[in-house]
Amino acid sequence: MHAVVVMAAIYKIKGSSMSADAENVVLIVEDEPLILMLLADYLSGEGYRVLKAENGEQAFEILATKPHLDLMITDYRLPGGVSGVQIVEPAVMLRPELKVIFISGYPAEILDSGSPIALKAPILAKPFTMETLHSRIQELLA
8 A cells, every 4th residue: 555655755745647658668677687588588578568667666666757658567486575467556546447457377366365456457477478478468458
């Protein structure tokens, strides 16, 4: 809940609107640099505008400063004591249209979080193929 208040305050301070300033914008939250680079390069090559965050702090900064996002792809286990679910929940509260895909080497932890968003969003267990990821993205953004 604290993150919701912080994000709401940041939106108010910055005066961000929810109007679209771009299409097919994807935020990837992943702490493994190689995985982050591979995902970003692949999705950029597929025509998506990609924003990258290596931890919760960077993700919240992007969420506070970018008024339009179509999709968030996030790992569950992240450094700094903030999980992917803890990033997604306030983001979706402020942006109900935001689509989410979880990626994790430990998918059961996402389901065990008890988050209603985690129960509805696709979860891709690492390792996964880029084709599987692309297929899920197309389903969500259709």
